[in-house]
Amino acid sequence: MATSGNINPDDLASLRERIDGIDRTIQELIAERAQFAGQVGRAKGKLAAAVDYYRPEREAQVLRRVVDRNDGPLGDEVLVRLFREIMSACLAQQEPLKIGFLGPEGTHSQQAVYKHFGHSIHGLPLGTIDEVFGEVQSGAADFGVVPVENSTQGTIQSTLDMFLSSQVKICGEVELRVHQHLLSRSGRIEDIERVYSHPQSFAQCKAWLRQYLPDAEKIPLASNAEAARRARSADDAAAIAGISAANVYGLKAVAGPIEDRPDNTTRFLVLGRELFPPSGNDRTSLLIFIKDQPGALHHVLAPFARHGLSMNRIESRPGHTGRWQYAFFVDIGGHVEEDAVRAALDELAAFAQEVKVLGSYPVAIT
Amino acid sequence: MATSGNINPDDLASLRERIDGIDRTIQELIAERAQFAGQVGRAKGKLAAAVDYYRPEREAQVLRRVVDRNDGPLGDEVLVRLFREIMSACLAQQEPLKIGFLGPEGTHSQQAVYKHFGHSIHGLPLGTIDEVFGEVQSGAADFGVVPVENSTQGTIQSTLDMFLSSQVKICGEVELRVHQHLLSRSGRIEDIERVYSHPQSFAQCKAWLRQYLPDAEKIPLASNAEAARRARSADDAAAIAGISAANVYGLKAVAGPIEDRPDNTTRFLVLGRELFPPSGNDRTSLLIFIKDQPGALHHVLAPFARHGLSMNRIESRPGHTGRWQYAFFVDIGGHVEEDAVRAALDELAAFAQEVKVLGSYPVAIT
Incomplete structure (x- = not known):
């Protein structure tokens, strides 16, 4: 049976009681907040669809205040996520926002949607960036989320070019961190004599590699997917790639995230009509x-x-x-x-x- | 510019002020909760890894209380999600739980992981159900999540069979709703003269079809993916399938969710070692x-x-x-x-x- 470290059972019971009391109050406050948010969204006695009272500038102000007054123990990112979810839930009481994104489900674009709008939304996975613009323009989607810039691969030209002809407006931006992992067939660092990856990924993980694999040969390739593919066919090779490549190529995670700086990000734009x-x-x-x-x-x-x-x-x-x-x-x-x-x-x-x-x-x- | 319905700007400002006050208190309480949770996880002055003080029975009790005392305006499901996220964040202060699941990212299994453990975890997408069992057994993953039963397709035998030889323990279950959508090339309901789908999906959407497409021909096929594939090559056909098929097969969502009862679920098991x-x-x-x-x-x-x-x-x-x-x-x-x-x-x-x-x-x- 699991134990809770060295804590005395009486102390544990009293800690849990205090936590229960806190939870009760948090829940009351969330309900109260939802009621007030409902009043903001009510016109002529009827609660409006979320799109009619969604205000990105107001949400940004709320979240900045959350960050400003945070002095732990939870991190800013976690707290911002919790408050996004609370706002998302309060907003979705009648008809949730419909958000178009570059599908399929499970892409970074979907992650960006949830990061920005919370989970109380209706996501519409679309096949192309063009379609995201089109569905927002036509009103089939209330908002859209498209990638525009990757800190390693640069600007996504096809997104920028859409603005040459489209009338949609940018009404937000989302930054998503992308992590690097060291992957290999055995999953054991001691087996690794060669590492494959894209030169930019090597650059991102330089300090880690110097510390943990100083003697391994570094072999630059055109993409991290190619690196994972090669690592699959050798016992003494590893690849630096996103964790999802582990599954696709049947590799195990040796370590990760291993990027030296946590600023490996993809930037997305939120599209709307106003x-x-x-x-x-x-x-x-x-x-x-x-x-x-x-x-x-x-x-x-x-x-x-x-x-x-x-x-x-x-x-x-x-x-x-x-x-x-x-x-x-x-x-x-x-x-x-x-x-x-x-x-x-x-x-x-x-x-x-x-x-x-x-x-x-x-x-x-x- | 966006407007907030008919609401008077003074009222709006005062509502927002009240919401700001509530947010401030919620944040204080979350911080306090995290501190108490930290005390639960602290042994010998050092905060333990999440796996050492994660208690599923305690989480279930907390969430049941949330449901019991909920009297709106938010739904039980939304509140449970918010509290799961709060608990997840409090638990992950030192080293978050590592959760293995059947990848790749974006699958229903990943959704089940987040639904059960919240987002403050480290997800490990794995290639097969065997591997999920293996990684839990070896300790590489703290817990695993595997599908075991689908309300339309029945039991997933390969999961059950793993228990014949494995020593892992079931320490939770997750139920995930799966939605059906009507998909077609044009996205317009008036174009539809035929609908393709798996017989079980037809059965699930019977009332909706009777109401909105009483005269369309219903053509049963072996799978919803096959239905989507066929709908792609005809102007007057639609498919009933999951929304993600819309993207894969280049179709538009005509309507959805369209299942008559909201109980189309997949059941997952949470695997652990104790x-x-x-x-x-x-x-x-x-x-x-x-x-x-x-x-x-x-x-x-x-x-x-x-x-x-x-x-x-x-x-x-x-x-x-x-x-x-x-x-x-x-x-x-x-x-x-x-x-x-x-x-x-x-x-x-x-x-x-x-x-x-x-x-x-x-x-x-x-």
Whole structure:
């Protein structure tokens, strides 16, 4: 039978009683919260569908406060998850949000959906990124979630290009950590003489490899999947790959996560049909069409600097609508309803052929 | 811009203030709960790994109380999920539970893992049911989750058969609802003249079909995947299948969930290495080896009836250890530490060649 360490049974009983008391109060408060949330969603005596009163800027504010006042023992990430689930449950009392994502179920996109919206939603797995845009545009989905950037593989161009023609708005971003594992057939570190992986994965796990496998040969390959495939056919080889490759290729996890820094992330965008008000810490994504003329890029960037706006990302793409035209995707700090952003956009209008505001949305929380 | 129905902005601000106050208190209580849980897990001044103080019977009791005192507005299932997550977070403060399951990620088995253990765990996707048993047995996984029964397809024999040779114990069960959707190429119900599906899926969605597609031809096929495959190549056909088939076969969801009763479930077993004490509402799984002689089955069943124990399931399997031997998997109400069960087992010992207690565990909660 299981034991609870060295704790005295009386102490254990009294600890559990206190926990039970806490649970009772938490439950009362959650019910009260759901009632108040219901009042927010009630118009003309009838509770509205979640999409009609979902407010991303408000959720971001709530979660930031959760992080600000957290002083343990639980981590910020765990607490944010718990509060997302509580908000998700309160919001879904009538008709839950319908969220389109790049399926099938079990993908990182689905994880990003749950991370951002909680589990009290209705997920719609779709076959392509195009379809996610389409279902959001048509209203079949209330929101969509698409990957846009991977810290190891860079920008997902097909997502950015959708914005050239689509009218959907960005109303959120989600960052998801992706972990690396060391996988091998035997699962024993002492058998490993060679390690296969993508060069970027080697770079991510450098310190770990130096500490635990200093003498193993490192063999770079085109992908981590290829690495796992090769590790399968040798007793003395291992691969660095995501844990799911262990199952697909019949390998065992030797160790993991083994990346040196916990910042190996994929960034997703939340798509909707409208812009939401500022949350206080926002990002604005712009699509700027300019003529290819000397100094054009400088003219485009200068207004942001002049108004003290940080630029998080710039990506140029060939435009589709004119011969000499180029398009830039630019992410800046701030919200289009804020003065500095508005002023910069006014100045930008003098140089750009067109500026499309793709969205202003809360910066991702944990 | 989004609006919040007809609500007066002052009322909205005051509602939000009250919600903020509630959130602050919930957060304080969760932190306090985590501290107390930490004290339960602390022996000799050091916080133990989750596996050393995880108590399934205690969790079941906590969750039953949550259900008992719930009087809305949130549903039992949502509240149970929230409290599972809170307990999961409190438990994972040092080293989270490692849970093996039948991968890859995104399967129903993974959903069952999260439903039972919350998200603050370390999931190990494995390639086969054998491996889940093996990793639990060896200690590489703290617990495992395997499917054992589907309300439409019946018992998963390969799981049951593992118990014939394995020493792992059942220490929990999870029930997961599986939903049916109507899928077609166009996604428009007015285009549908034929519906493909497995006969059991037709049976599950009978009332819905009668109401919405009374004139469509119903064509039974061997599987829902085959149904989806066929629906892909016709404009006037639809399939009844799980929503994930929509993505795999490039179909759109016309409607769903469309099953008439919400009891289309898959049952999973939680595997561990030890038995836990009673939770107050438990089930016991037995593997009974008997000689094939007249009246043998009656002798096996009689003690349970005599001691007022309900029998939830009986399944006969050819035994592997003797020529005339048969094995029965039997689930009864109660826990092996309870008098009635103990007495029935004592009586059973007179007739059975061997009785193996596979586990005594809390009945699944919502």
